[in-house]
Amino acid sequence: MSRTHIRDFHDDDLDGIVRLWETVHDAVATPVYSLAEVIASCQVDHAVVAVRGDRIVGAAVGRAAHAQGWIVFFGTVDEEVAKRSGAALLDALERRMATLGLAKLSVLVAGEGDPVEALTQNGFGMQHRLRYLERQMPVQRRELDLLKEVGGRIMPRHLWEAVAGMQHEKELLEERLVTPLARPDLAERFGVVPPRAVMLFGPPGTGKTTFAKAVASRLDWPFVEVFPSRLGDSPKGMAAGLRATFESIGDLEHAVVFIDEVEEIASRRRGDPPSPTQGVTNELLKLVAEFREREGRLLICATNFVRALDAAFLRHGRFDYVIPIGLPDAEARRAIWTRYVPPAIAETVAFELLVEASEGLTPADIEYAARRASQAALAEALRNPDAADSDALTTADYLEALGATRATVSEETADEFVDDIDSYARL
Known part of the structure; x- marks a missing residue:
């Protein structure tokens, strides 16, 4: 049997890495790192391979992020290679990445098995409280x-x-x-x-x-x-x-x-x-x-x-x-008012009165009324800087602002909308 030796990754090794990745992840439904990520790290980050004859039988691939290193792929073709060369692969990768001044080297694995055993035997400690979470970016x-x-x-x-x-x-x-x-x-x-x-x-x-x-x-x-x-x-x-x-x-x-x-x-x-x-x-x-x-x-x-x-x-x-x-319905109108009434006075405002008085208004109409009341209160405070706290915004101020707010949607338009639901809606 040919001797297995460890060396740095070469570009010619890509096909062997692909075959190895597929072999290792045959039984793993969701590998932590995709094949594309592993190949990218082989080419631009750090990778070592275990070679027997002209065949890639093991690999360890890592990348650095700030002061922490991550092993994005570690695998061997079988248990024998893992026992004989697993530790050597990890050591070789660690030596390559040591010059980066890393504080720690970490690895995420998809489950239990020989790779986990090889890692723990090589000084990696299991962090049982950690959870691996990921999300896809919406745009590539x-x-x-x-x-x-x-x-x-x-x-x-x-x-x-x-x-x-x-x-x-x-x-x-x-x-x-x-x-x-x-x-x-x-x-x-x-x-x-x-x-x-x-x-x-x-x-x-x-x-x-x-x-x-x-x-x-x-x-x-x-x-x-x-x-x-x-x-x-x-x-x-x-x-x-x-x-x-x-x-x-x-x-x-x-x-x-x-x-x-x-x-x-x-x-x-x-x-x-x-x-x-x-x-x-x-x-x-x-x-x-x-x-x-x-x-x-x-x-x-x-x-x-x-x-x-x-x-x-x-x-x-x-x-x-x-x-x-x-x-907006009553629940929506209340939510809109809650958004614009300052939290400091929310407990003193009768929201049910505002919700009732703003029926038939759009969200923009309600926002306008709320901002109008706030602006009026600020103007009054500037005119009377010594005013007491009792001069703060009240339900009456908001109702007054509502009285000066012109509804965007007329009653005629609202009635036409009801007719349009019967004529055009398809749910």
């Missing part, structure tokens, strides 16, 4: 420039939880959009086809954009907003600009694409003579059909005027759901 490095080019961004986490109240809408979006896309295995089990495109409609200022961003945050997908008003900047026209934008987005692995005020480019076509946007509407209809053919993407369109949309645009087969987003 190769996509960063593209995401910037299309004006996309990663939404902050927890936006979903920040949408207080509106429980019915949240449950609807969770069931119809988020779960089938985030858990396709569960969707397939129940025969649910993950959505590709949805329409949100409702009065202005009711939170359609907020919900779209929250869905992207919940899915952990990049959020790309397409602005109809900017499509005219394309030298080849709006339709060409729209197609170019969608083609660029198509190179992203995942994306929530959002078009607000979509009625600007999807209004009713009225025949001869054609309207200036008719070509854009035709192009958008084609793009929605093409968009639906690929997985990992969700198109969310929003409109304040669902009645103005072209009939072909809302036809079955283009949008999976047409979802109404109305004015």
